[in-house]
Amino acid sequence: MNSAIAFKTIVVKEVRRFTRIWPQTLLPPAVTTALYFLIFGKLIGDRIGPIDGASYMEYIVPGIILMSVISHSYANVVSSFYSTKFQRHIEELLVAPVPNWVILAGYVCGGIVRGIMVGLVVAAISLLFTKIDVAHPWITVAVFMLTATLFALAGFINAVFAESFDDIAIIPSFVLTPLSYLGGVFYSVSMLPGIWQKISLGNPILYMINAFRYGLIDVTDVDIQIAFAITGGFIVFLTLFSLYLLHKGVGIKN
Amino acid sequence: MNALSIRNLTKIYNNGFQALQGIDLDVQAGDFFALLGPNGAGKSTTIGIISSLVTATSGDVTVFDYDLRKQRDLAKSCIGIVPQEINFNQFETPQQIVLNQAGYYGMPRKEAIRRAETCLKQMDLWDKRNDVSRRLSGGMKRRLMIARAMVHSPKLLVLDEPTAGVDIEIRRSMWEMMQEVNRQGTTIILTTHYLEEAESLCRNIAIINHGRIVEHSDMAGLLARLHVNHFVLDLAAPLVSTPAIPGYHIERLSDYSLDVGVPKEEGLNKLFALLSEQNIQVVSLKNKSNRLEQLFMDLIDSTKQQGAT
Numbered sequence: 001m002n003s004a005i006a007f008k009t010i011v012v013k014e015v016r017r018f019t020r021i022w023p024q025t026l027l028p029p030a031v032t033t034a035l036y037f038l039i040f041g042k043l044i045g046d047r048i049g050p051i052d053g054a055s056y057m058e059y060i061v062p063g064i065i066l067m068s069v070i071s072h073s074y075a076n077v078v079s080s081f082y083s084t085k086f087q088r089h090i091e092e093l094l095v096a097p098v099p100n101w102v103i104l105a106g107y108v109c110g111g112i113v114r115g116i117m118v119g120l121v122v123a124a125i126s127l128l129f130t131k132i133d134v135a136h137p138w139i140t141v142a143v144f145m146l147t148a149t150l151f152a153l154a155g156f157i158n159a160v161f162a163e164s165f166d167d168i169a170i171i172p173s174f175v176l177t178p179l180s181y182l183g184g185v186f187y188s189v190s191m192l193p194g195i196w197q198k199i200s201l202g203n204p205i206l207y208m209i210n211a212f213r214y215g216l217i218d219v220t221d222v223d224i225q226i227a228f229a230i231t232g233g234f235i236v237f238l239t240l241f242s243l244y245l246l247h248k249g250v251g252i253k254n
Numbered sequence: 255m256n257a258l259s260i261r262n263l264t265k266i267y268n269n270g271f272q273a274l275q276g277i278d279l280d281v282q283a284g285d286f287f288a289l290l291g292p293n294g295a296g297k298s299t300t301i302g303i304i305s306s307l308v309t310a311t312s313g314d315v316t317v318f319d320y321d322l323r324k325q326r327d328l329a330k331s332c333i334g335i336v337p338q339e340i341n342f343n344q345f346e347t348p349q350q351i352v353l354n355q356a357g358y359y360g361m362p363r364k365e366a367i368r369r370a371e372t373c374l375k376q377m378d379l380w381d382k383r384n385d386v387s388r389r390l391s392g393g394m395k396r397r398l399m400i401a402r403a404m405v406h407s408p409k410l411l412v413l414d415e416p417t418a419g420v421d422i423e424i425r426r427s428m429w430e431m432m433q434e435v436n437r438q439g440t441t442i443i444l445t446t447h448y449l450e451e452a453e454s455l456c457r458n459i460a461i462i463n464h465g466r467i468v469e470h471s472d473m474a475g476l477l478a479r480l481h482v483n484h485f486v487l488d489l490a491a492p493l494v495s496t497p498a499i500p501g502y503h504i505e506r507l508s509d510y511s512l513d514v515g516v517p518k519e520e521g522l523n524k525l526f527a528l529l530s531e532q533n534i535q536v537v538s539l540k541n542k543s544n545r546l547e548q549l550f551m552d553l554i555d556s557t558k559q560q561g562a563t
Contacts, residue, residue, distance in 0.1 A: 002360030002361075002362075003360065005357055005360045005361065005362065005363075006357060006358050006359075006360055008357070009354055009357025009358060010357075010358075013354055084343075087341070087343060087344070088339065088341040089341055089342050089343045091305075091307055091335075091337065091341045092341070092342065092354065092355055092358060092402075093358055094305075094306055094307055095305045095306060095307065095330065095333070095335045096330060096355065096358035096359050097326065097327035097328075097330040097331055097359065097360070098358050099327075249309060253306075253307060253308065253309055254267065254302065254307070254308045254309065
C-alpha cells in the first residue's frame with residue numbers, strides 16, 4: 001500500500017473542492033476583511049492613537065489575517081469531512097487500505113492549504129491599506145502554519161461528532177468567533193481592566209494572535225515561547241484524539 | 255482456496271440488536287455466489303463487516319487467506335465493494351470518482367488513468383466520464399459504483415443489490431457484465447432480492463435469516479430439492495368452482511385461470527389427463543414463480559415456524 005499516493009489523492013481532492021467553489025470559499029474573506037480594514041483600520045483607526053508604537057491599522061492587520069486563517073482552516077475540514085460522512089462517500093476511504101493517519105493528514109492538509117490561501121488573500125488586501133515589513137519571518141510562517149494545523153484538527157473532531165449541519169455551525173458561531181474577537185484582534189489586553197486581562201489570558205487564541213503579531217510587527221502582549229508551547233500542545237493533543245476517534249470508528253462506523 | 259471464509263461471526267449493535275448470531279460461510283475462489291435473505295436478515299451487516307464499515311463483535315473473516323483484522327491492508331486490497339445505496343460524491347465526475355478510488359488504493363497516477371478508462375468503458379460510461387455524476391441516470395450511477403469497485407482489480411467483488419431499481423434492459427446488461435467479470439477470474443458475491451437473478455447467475459448460494467445461515471449449498475443441488483412446481487393454467491371455458499384433484503393443490507385465480515401446485519412425482523401429463531376427465535381444457539400454462547423463489551419462501555417460512563415453536 002502506497003500511503004503517499006492515498007495522501008496526495010485526499011489533499012488534491014480537498015483543494016479541488018474548495019477552489020471549485022471559490023466564490024464561497026476565497027472571495028467572502030477578501031470582501032469582509034477589506035471592510036474591516038476600511039471601517040476599523042482606516043475610518044475609526046485614524047482617530048485612535050498608536051498601540052505599542054504601531055499604527056492602529058498595522059496593529060489589527062495580524063489579528064485579522066490570523067482570524068481568517070482560523071475560521072477557514074476550521075470551516076474547510078468541518079464542512080468537507082461532515083459532507084463526506086453525510087453523503088456516505090467516507091465509505092470510499094474506509095473500504096480502501098488507507099491508514100487512519102493518512103485520512104487525518106489528508107483532510108488536515110486540505111484545511112491548512114485553504115487557511116494559507118485565505119491568509120494570503122487577506123494579507124494582500126491589507127497591503128492596500130498599510131505597508132507591513134515582516135519583523136520575524138520564520139516566526140510569522142511558523143505561527144501561520146501551526147494555527148492553521150490546530151484549527152483544521154479541531155474542525156476534523158467537530159465533523160466526527162457532528163450529526164447534523166447545525167452541529168457544524170455551533171462551534172464556529174458560538175466558540176471560535178467570540179474567542180477570536182476577544183483574543184486581542186482589535187485591542188491590546190493591556191488596555192483591559194485587571195480582572196479581564198487575567199481572564200483573557202485563558203483564551204488560547206490570544207497567544208496565537210499575539211505570536212503572529214510579534215512575527216509581523218514585533219509587538220506582543222504575551223511570551224512567544226508560551227504561545228508556541230500552547231499551540232504545539234494543542235496540536236499534539238488534538239492529533240492523538242483524532243486518531244483515537246478514527247481508530248474507534250466514532251461517527252463513521254457501526 | 256477460499257476467496258472468503260467467515261467463522262462464528264457475530265454482531266450486536268449498540269442498541270442491543272443481534273444482527274448476526276455466529277455465522278460460518280465459505281466462498282470458493284472464482285465462484286459466483288448468492289447471499290440471500292429477507293430484509294433485516296443480516297446480509298448487509300455481513301457485507302458491512304467484510305468491507306470494514308461495520309465492526310464485528312466476534313468471529314473471524316479471512317479474504318484469500320488474509321485475516322481481515324490482522325492483515326487488514328492486504329485483505330482490503332483483495333476486495334471491491336458495490337454498496338446498496340449511492341455513496342459517491344455526486345458533485346464529482348465519474349472519471350474523478352474512479353481515479354480517486356484508485357488513489358486510495360495507492361495506484362500510481364498513470365496506471366490509475368489507464369485502469370479508470372478500462373473500467374468506465376467496460377461499464378459503458380466512458381462517454382459520460384466528464385459529466386457531473388449527479389446528472390447520471392440511476393442505472394449509470396450503479397454502473398459507476400461497479401467501475402469504481404473494479405478499478406484496483408479486486409479478486410473478490412461484493413455486489414450488494416446492484417440491480418435494485420434499474421429497468422429490465424439495464425439489469426440484463428449488468429448480468430452480462432457481471433458474468434464477464436466472473437469469467438475473467440473475479441470471485442463475485444451477490445446479494446439481491448431478485449431471486450431470478452441469483453438463480454440465473456450464481457453457482458452457489460447461502461440463505462441467511464435472523465442472523466443465521468439457514469442454507470448453504472450449490473444452486474443446482476438446492477433446486478433439485480424442490481418438490482412442487484407451481485403453474486398458472488389458462489382455461490378454454492370459465493369455471494364456477496375450484497376443481498378438486500387428489501395430490502394437487504389447486505387455487506382458482508379467476509374464472510379462466512387456476513394456480514396448480516404440481517408435485518414432482520405426479521407430473522403435468524397426469525394433471526392434464528385428470529383435468530380432461532372433468533372437462534377442463536387448458537389453453538396455455540406458465541411457471542407461476544421462479545423455482546428459487548419457492549425454495550426461498552419455504553426456507554424462510556420454516557425458520558419462522560421454528561422460531562414460533
